[in-house]
Amino acid sequence: xxxxxxxxxxxxxxxxxxxxxxxxxxxxxxxxxxxxxxxxxxxxxxxxxxxxxxxxx
Ligand SMILES: [Zn+2]
Numbered sequence: 001x002x003x004x005x006x007x008x009x010x011x012x013x014x015x016x017x018x019x020x021x022x023x024x025x026x027x028x029x030x031x032x033x034x035x036x037x038x039x040x041x042x043x044x045x046x047x048x049x050x051x052x053x054x055x056x057x
Pocket of ligand 1: 007011026027030
């Protein structure tokens with residue numbers, strides 16, 4: 001799981017008018033891009049990022 005700060009930051013950049021049926025997608029996108037940002041910033045290690053992309057749900 002990405003850090004709360006990064007996850008919430010991603011939410012501030014998302015459009016919020018898609019309706020309640022796609023809430024799971026908003027969360028998945030926040031996690032995916034949050035992990036990418038943490039990896040690129042050097043906060044998340046390569047093994048953790050690889051594990052995150054292949055195992056995290
Ligand atoms: Zn969220």
